[in-house]
Amino acid sequence: MIYFENDYCEGAHPAILQKLLETNMEKHPGYGTDPYCVSAKEKIRKACGCPGAEIFFLTGGTQSNAVVIGSLLRRYEGVLAASTGHVSLHEAGAIEYTGHKVLELPQKDGKIQASALSARLKDYYADKSYEHMVFPGMVYISHPTEYGTLYTRQELEDISAVCAQYDLPLFLDGARLGYGLASDGTDVTLADIARCTSVFYIGGTKVGALCGEAVVFPQKAPPHFFTMVKQQGALLAKGRLLGIQFDTLFTDDLYQKISRNAIETANALKDALRQKGYRFFLETPTNQIFVILENGQMERIGRDVKFGFWEKYDEKHTVVRFATSWGTRMEEIRELIAVLP
């Protein structure tokens, strides 16, 4: 069986395991105070160009979203997000569990637009009964989005400007951030993201780590964020597990290099699919490829290949997803191409 179902199917980059082995019997204090966490944070600050950034390591994406949103919002506020956003749909109500509403915005290819955000906020405050409604308290975007698409630098700046106008924190979910930064033709850098947002996270789980996301507050974390992490059950006793992983990923550009592998293998697959006449659901510049398959064809391919079912396209067709990762080998791409009709 050829495996392209998702980008979290392997373990960790070997350099991470190597570092875990080397440091294994060292004794360090817990809860993120070990020297590897300290070093990893310093490297991330440099990579972001934010010497004063406050950084926290959590274990997963839904957890990071719930902790960040639950910590930044005041209790009468909700988070604005694309209707296709991960926080809107696929987190089992984790945001509502913290007491907050997800205020859905229209989206295109997984992205929201500054103009639609601005219109929504204007309408909200124009309504004389707005004190009877949920206040918009922050904005959530994902980059890459759940559809593998990317914001341009201009788009990020425009959304950031609207947020600044309404004094709303902008939060960027970077579960697959590496693949966005390594994408061909993107003009968005880590420093751009740090400049445009109030908080974002650098995904590790899907980009070379066993687990872990680095939550970055470019300016300042909310007071007692550490305690709120604990309160949501998200504080690891052996924080070193996360520190060592991010320290390794941010040494010698490893994060960028392994992300690039996912892009190159995805590009090779996209070229082959295009040549074979497959129909794309949408064009994506990152590691997720969405293809429309006729249902019978889908079933036949499914005998050899594991891919993701995305959504029903129509009665006879389905959108499926092939995902590459930091660990995908060109050889696997060739194998996949060989079995695709």
Added chain:
Amino acid sequence: MIYFENDYCEGAHPAILQKLLETNMEKHPGYGTDPYCVSAKEKIRKACGCPGAEIFFLTGGTQSNAVVIGSLLRRYEGVLAASTGHVSLHEAGAIEYTGHKVLELPQKDGKIQASALSARLKDYYADKSYEHMVFPGMVYISHPTEYGTLYTRQELEDISAVCAQYDLPLFLDGARLGYGLASDGTDVTLADIARCTSVFYIGGTKVGALCGEAVVFPQKAPPHFFTMVKQQGALLAKGRLLGIQFDTLFTDDLYQKISRNAIETANALKDALRQKGYRFFLETPTNQIFVILENGQMERIGRDVKFGFWEKYDEKHTVVRFATSWGTRMEEIRELIAVLP
């Protein structure tokens, strides 16, 4: 600096790292459906003598407590726990964050008594206004307790009987369960615990793993526990990280063997402390040793040794904790003894 501050200061048992290395590039589905999770669960079921047990792997102790308690309680119920229980004091309000009250019970050496529990429940239902109060909804105990003490089998059975009488689930926090099971003179086995409780967890973080606790429902998990784990941000995408660790720990009795090391090193240390005339705060049969030091002496020892400050004993004395672990070497014990006056 000699390090006895806690039992989560090292990485993982080498066999775990070895297994992570061997399986690293295998591709597996996520969220706990990989073959290592399946195999680990089967081994734990055997170890507990519960062929029908439902098992879930979470990452840490506070998380496990918050997810289990938040999932089992109905919204008008609280959890009964010793006033010194981890859920009562040291989880930053994680239980209350799920909307539930911790109903504190009196304790002795960290343990609650069946008789006091029974009296409390009787009084509760005897109060004519009980519908205006928080209903007792489950009972939480830790074994070993936060003070390193252990319940006897009889005590567990008695508490379990009171719970059964009031139809209350009994939840056992086993963050250090290995050290309890490996202790000299305990008559409590894993099978006893599975028999006496509705749910318990087998601690990995403090007993040889990088992270991870195995939550065991000997009979049946509450419906949709998986979704509630996700809702609290506790679901790992790469569930294999936990599966591989517990599969290793429950192969060839590794969990029991490495736990025994903590007991043996602790015993050696206790003997030496006794010979040197140190005063114990309480007698503990497990890996945590609580000693009363005069404050000046505490400061002097603190120059060479890292230990835990526990609580003020009186104006001139402090209770400190020395903890051994699965990874403590006898050589370290000898070093420690050498520097102790």
Added chain:
Amino acid sequence: MIYFENDYCEGAHPAILQKLLETNMEKHPGYGTDPYCVSAKEKIRKACGCPGAEIFFLTGGTQSNAVVIGSLLRRYEGVLAASTGHVSLHEAGAIEYTGHKVLELPQKDGKIQASALSARLKDYYADKSYEHMVFPGMVYISHPTEYGTLYTRQELEDISAVCAQYDLPLFLDGARLGYGLASDGTDVTLADIARCTSVFYIGGTKVGALCGEAVVFPQKAPPHFFTMVKQQGALLAKGRLLGIQFDTLFTDDLYQKISRNAIETANALKDALRQKGYRFFLETPTNQIFVILENGQMERIGRDVKFGFWEKYDEKHTVVRFATSWGTRMEEIRELIAVLP
């Protein structure tokens, strides 16, 4: 100033005040155990044709919605509701504050359709990752809706059948229920509502009471609903205040009679508006009338008349609402008609 802004602008029906006066110095136990609550419940049971119904009196609509939804849902469930539903928009996040998501359904004139509900539920369970999403746990409808429209008996039965198929409680928000039941041409009776729903409430605040909603569980309330009412701060010490009001409203058909007054005055106003050539935003059979005014005209009318701003229609027009109530006099309708251009 002529007042048509809403249907909660007056005090209570005089018969209610009279009864409060008569019984004022009687001494009764609290929390809904007084004889007036008992009597009111019995009269409501009869009116609903449900001898076993369990009934609770709360003070307001948002409160009733939050308590009912927060009590019926399991923690991993959300409530399906029209995107224009009161719970979706105008309750300041009261539902999310209880930890639950409002799952929005498409609406037409404020109503949802059985077919759309059915399709949504089918799609939900067809999605292989549904355990990562919020479970649909109940359905909320309002009758009359926020747009003054009504379900037919057939529509209610169809929605009820879909709910039964998926084992979902159906909850009907009857903040203006009297006006729905008294409407011309409706074929829905109180008994129909009791038969088709798992829980509904009979609005008092907008239909003749000072405050108060009667929450009716035609079959059975969830266990310990009383305690959950208290837990959400919704339990009145002097429950008699609510009991006396509902006892009066359900004596000699008072509720139905005073509701009819709102319909008759609304009908007179609608006729006059039609004759004067006003444009209706939508046709409503109840006490709320939605008219599209040119903005300049709206301003001019606003000098003499208080009405509700509903929503922007286009750049030059606005939807406004005129509401009649149990207390509106025909004389006021004539006054309003006189000043309308």
Added chain:
Amino acid sequence: MIYFENDYCEGAHPAILQKLLETNMEKHPGYGTDPYCVSAKEKIRKACGCPGAEIFFLTGGTQSNAVVIGSLLRRYEGVLAASTGHVSLHEAGAIEYTGHKVLELPQKDGKIQASALSARLKDYYADKSYEHMVFPGMVYISHPTEYGTLYTRQELEDISAVCAQYDLPLFLDGARLGYGLASDGTDVTLADIARCTSVFYIGGTKVGALCGEAVVFPQKAPPHFFTMVKQQGALLAKGRLLGIQFDTLFTDDLYQKISRNAIETANALKDALRQKGYRFFLETPTNQIFVILENGQMERIGRDVKFGFWEKYDEKHTVVRFATSWGTRMEEIRELIAVLP
């Protein structure tokens, strides 16, 4: 049956009903913007000597506690309260439902002491692991307490000073405030309370109103408190119901006058009980009288008199409560005395 079970057994002071009658068909806007709310707030500001106070009217005590505490605390904070406080015991977990822990303080006769509060706060911050615990976020006291006792002005000032030192809001639950202010020998005035606290409420439900508590922020309410009131389902549409009641209670000192009646009737009863040799559980200067009865005697008296069962005293005795109110007549006291053996 002679009724002394509680102080919320009657309706409202007749002047309130009279005012409700007079104003009944006036049309006013909702949600507390009517002229009676405006006027009542102004009168309360004067009575408190706080021209800038922000005031909100809620319906009941548990609700007021849950809304105030849930609005003032940050999510990682808890409320310090006497272990006998209403919020600790008798609110069905309403505080925990808002996500916050009640941090219990030792009490004597229902009161906390400034010195114990200070010691607790000092110990909290002295613990090196305080970031793993619930932060103390505010202090709750009741005056009169649940045991009918009162703080002196000095005690209030001392508690207030400790709160100021730690920057903690002090919240005073005044469900029976009138009876405290009217008590013989108290040196605490409404102005003292306004000066010493960050927020308090003036109880109406137990002091002459049908329902209603006036929440007073002497300086400033938290931002968007109105929306949070709505979010907790505590906003009345017909806010006039509360405005009219408090406007009446604060006209011509009515609140003070009717409170005094409860004290005078209680004093008469206490004198008689003393003469007859009854044993008091504690001395109380307000309207609640706690007497220790032998169980057989309790049963006999219970045939003629309704009183409250408070708590078991020992195997053979029970503490019972007799409560007077604004509405108790001396004639009733005489009747009660006549039947007491």
